[in-house]
Amino acid sequence: MAETLLLRDARTASGADPVDVLLADGVVAAVGPDTVAAGARPGAREIALDGRWLLPGLWDEHVHFTQWALSRRRIDVSAAHTAGGAAALVAAHLGEHGAEVPPHPEHPLVGYGFRDGLWPDQPSVELLDRAAGALPVVLVSADLHCLWLNSAALGLYRSEVGDAPGGTDGTGLLVEDHAFAVTGRLAEVPDELVDQWAADAAAAAAARGVVGVVDLEMAWNAEIWGRRVAGGMRSLRVDTGIYPQHLDRALAEGLRTGDPVPGGAGLVTVGPLKILIDGSLNTRTACCAEPYPDGSTGLLTVQPDELLDVLRRAVGGGLVPAVHAIGDRANRIALDAFEALGSGGRIEHAQLVANADVPRFAALGVTASVQPEHAMDDRDVADRHWAGRTARAFLLRSLLDAGATLAFGSDAPVSPLDPWHAVAAAVARTRGDLPAWHPEQAIPVADALASSSRGRRRIRPGDPADVVAVDRDPWTAPAPELRAMPVALTTVAGAPTHLAPELRAMPVALTTVAGAPTHLAPELG
Template sequence: MKTVFVNATFHTMESKTDAHRSMTVEDGVIVGFDESAEGPNVQTIDLAGAHVFPALIDSHLHMLEAIALASMGEQICNIVNSRVEPHDLAGVEREIRSYAAKSKPGSLLIFSNYVSAAMDEGRLPNRYELDEWADGAPVWIINIDGHSGACSSALLNALELGDVAPDGILSGPAHDANLGKFTDHLASSITPAALAHGIAHFCNQCAAYGIGTVCALEGTDDSERDRMAELTAFLAQRFPLDVRMFPQYMDEGKLKRVLPRMDAKRVGGCMKWELDGSVGSRTAAFSEPYADGSTGSLYFDDNELARTIEGFANRGFMVSAHAIGDAAIDQLVGIFERVPGRHRIDHCEFPSEDAVERVCKLKPFVTVQPGYAWIDKRYLHGYERYLSESQIASQIPLARLAEAGVPLCGSTDAPVQSVDPFLQMHGMREFYVEDQSLSAYEALKTYTVNGGEMLGEKKGVLREGYEASFFTCAENLLEIEPSDLEGMRAQSMWLHGKRYKPLPDGLGAFVRLLTTKPKKI
């Protein structure tokens, strides 16, 4: 049966101005525009004057952690009246005590979006404070930089990390090298009911933002067998959203367990594929010291990393790797120039001038999350404390790369940041380095056209023969002011020609999900 969607403006994203008044869909695929279609096998759907855009693609998030957070914890910090709240450890204590009082005694509590740079004390809470505030429960706090965190004594002992973090605070390599232990413990702690709640919340939240496809960077190499990532891959095949998995493995055995579920050869992301740390934990690898004299370092020897990437590239894999500081970006670009295929640089926050010129020629896919820099400039001021003026000025030149044809791919790094794509677009349009801000069209391209190109799939554009996945909203995203992106939501979401129905929360819905026909991820 054909479906004709009418009474809307269909922004194809072929250009800023290309638009149509109706769109015809058959079997989940776009088959025409501005056509009259009548007959017994045609249905018409009135979209009530909405603006229509291709479903968004989040090119870099950590789905398992986002689901776990939704089921076993919450964000601890938020922007309230133009400042981060809570802004001191007394406020953090109130939040943790309140949540712990509502939770089952002894259950694992996870708190994300902790902003240590915004705390009056400038630090994470230690194990003894967490023990008191959560009445001895196992607690895991995830700092917004994604490369540091804190855990209570109960969790520290369960993970056997007392010698690594005597005070319960992990940062940089000590944090990143032990994330597998955290996820293994999470796997043993999460209940079917909690998992069902987390999945429903994640899928429904993405749909509410107009996100139809997520690139899920999953898995760690530092556990004997990564059963949680295997379960995530199994479940993701049955999600109403399209999931595209990037296994974060260098271990071939772990990779073989998830690769048959995937629709293309992809590998990398964060965890084992992190070439350096983050600015917040002062572990991103720069060629000059931080303002306090500390230095970050590369996590890989050049030759070791080159052999690994070349091995995957020669077998037809797209390789994705985390690089934030200029030294790490230089290392990765140099390797990408020597191997076959087109690959990804994740974050790419502070490239050297030389790296920018080489990236403009090489044109790898670059995943970006400028929402963090937007928040930092206005509320956190972490870059100002940690970096020199020249380092701050070297932030990724978004406009220059876009003009050179480098496909920038929008993403959130959730749950490090909220899954909100419009916060990231706001950060692109009011970028930290003002003259490198993107236009509304280029910002939206990062979440549509460029994501589809990166995946090599017929999505991200409204075009004949392409996937009929789109969302509607009351505003024209190509014309509104950056500030109007705050609080933006989709009016309706359509995936493969069918309206998205929110997943119910509960074990019954979870069982029905398990019986859904699997699709490749």
Template structure:
């Protein structure tokens, strides 16, 4: 079969002068030649005049939850709420416009699901009673913006078999279990939503995603490709509950998943080491120092993390025990410093220090990593707090092999050079800094760590990759790059401007190291209307004209 040759005529390459023709086939960029001298031999090419637009490498979102992102688009958006009362009001308004049953009787509706609350700075606390007041017999579940907790009404708790206290809040594993139950709709309905999400992603220049959904992603993407989800390359991640299955199937990192047209490959084992900032479960050396509302704690058995924690006002660092999070209402340690991990709403206070919690026993984490590596699989570990970051780096160092870390939102300066030295890739989400800047300033004010480092990681020689963690942030690489380059949104002053990077660095982080189109590159390309490297370019609203995967158009404006 003859090779199809495509020529993108009159193209511009950011950072270069003049117009070029980009010549490519189904697999790679064959050549870049000045437009005035362009000569293509062989079969007649397909010529597309891009009329002076800029051609850049295809963009990857290195951290997504594709099903959750798809579902979030159809859920009640409460992200603008500034209090628990406002969330309840928004849910009440939504319920008020839902239709009653055909016979006019009081209609007990299906589960109503909201998305996007961030309660870290609220002046009031969520309670089950507050939600019940507006929900009545209708089951209501509201997922937090960071994906690490949910607010559940009594009717929803009964329907879903969730054990929830008076706060109505489920956190970490308890929430993940309930969230998975919410997703058990018909497979064809869910797959259709993801097909639409893939089309949207292509319209923003995305050519590939790492899907870290808590699901059987290999089988899910086989179905989705069959249903028409062919606009993206996918690396399908998995969690420890499927490690045995993946190993038994003989998969190794990067293997093509059968029946996916070479679009879907085996991604990494993902391990959750700690929680999140907004949920106040990220594991930190310095305690969270502000509590807008009173914390609640319950006791569980502490474990020794081996990480040194600091109490506010201490001048000496002493090793303490920490805890593994095991329940929805929080955890507490009875170790040497009395570290407390709060419950449904609270941060900590100086008198009641709160360092967050680990989601996995450190020894168990190490064993899982070793098993995956021995089977030829890749590993990525979620670590947000600086204590978790340090622990994960220690674990990779002990094993003697680098891997990948998701988030790294608070990093001790001493740990920055360890990323490059150990070969640990930093997979980060710069837009989270824009969402969390006020929460960081309130809760992590006394930390010695660097919040949301980007420039510091780059300068330290780390391999940096960008993603969204959609639906935590929008599935939009231009928002991510804007956050990295400008460290601002909504006309606010730049936040920690010392951590900004230039647009070329941001592009490379979103394009797997490719900062411009070159001969020999894979034929995954994006055509945009403006020069992303132009001084003062805002990036966030970048118009995308076309996207191509493997020499095939997946989006044309």
């Protein structure tokens, strides 16, 4: 029998009186005054929330989970404002931890988080060679679309580098498919080790109120998550993404979006079919209608006819399509494909959208799967590389007003796996002490929370018993408090995945209605 939780004195709306909430059999069984305790069962646990606010559990709709788990253990080079600064961070790390770095030439040193879109100097192989010598070094960009390698790393990954310009032009920069190929090699960590790192990352996510993720790792994710659940990892629901290179296998196995994954304990389901058709803003490969300052317009990595063919096969097999489109030209091509297909789906990112295309999301039933924190990370690079176009960049209010469905994510590790960052960015359009960036695109907190909880706006009977209790009123908290929202309790299917030490959790010994016992523990009999 599933665990039964009785949550005492919870506020389910701003200014609401506290009520009790019963979680039983994996759903919200009842919400109301203390008589709801009549539904408690032997062995139930009672948790006193003491007036805390109880919300539907939060989802991250776009995560690269293994990359996120790996990035938490890599050198952080996100603070570098120049190529020289990034190389200096590598040298400093080696100076401090050199003895701990594996000397074997097939174990590269990996850093993560550089953003070169505003760097005044050029990355080079020589620069990293001076910092690391003969040790292979790979730096992964924050957007995952670019890698920077030194000579030893270029040699180590010779087959993946192939004819990439970065292998011959002295920069050591790999972009898009060449970068993804090396990234795949970097993820070749023993299963037991990467699964432990993933479990740690999942526990950290639960501590921020996360109950589920859409994992868009470039891998056969159904197998990976089946293995993790079998190993005892049960703190998240997971929708497992599929990529075109695995489409034949998915169709042959009859996988359909929304179906449970065998061995997933009811927590793992088949997610969307994801296809990338352009690059990213920071790498200047997002496909745009107008040029970047250097005269390029980005990359269209999948032609429209090929895109439509893949989407038709996916939809015909029961898979919901999710198209990665960042530039405005890519978004138009994706919307055109959905229109020709006659079926809805998702566009991942939708960072730059032509005004005429905004109403098409709702009209075509296409969800805008967006990452509000990216606007905070990329506001300066957007001002430079999309100058004159930023009024239609990272749109939220315009899409919402046009009737589109928003689904918030982080794209972790591009941004941290923390939905409260997305909510705060969507509501305030700023971070820290900076003025709001295009504040006309801010949305109300209720809509931001709904976009982070699959449209659920409050706790209702019959909903999944995936809830989060927080210490402050999220509907009235200012943006800095939203961003750092203290989370006291998270449950998935009624089972606590995070419980703050100060909360009491105890078995229910006695419940009464109108003075008559409705449950009496044996030890009280």
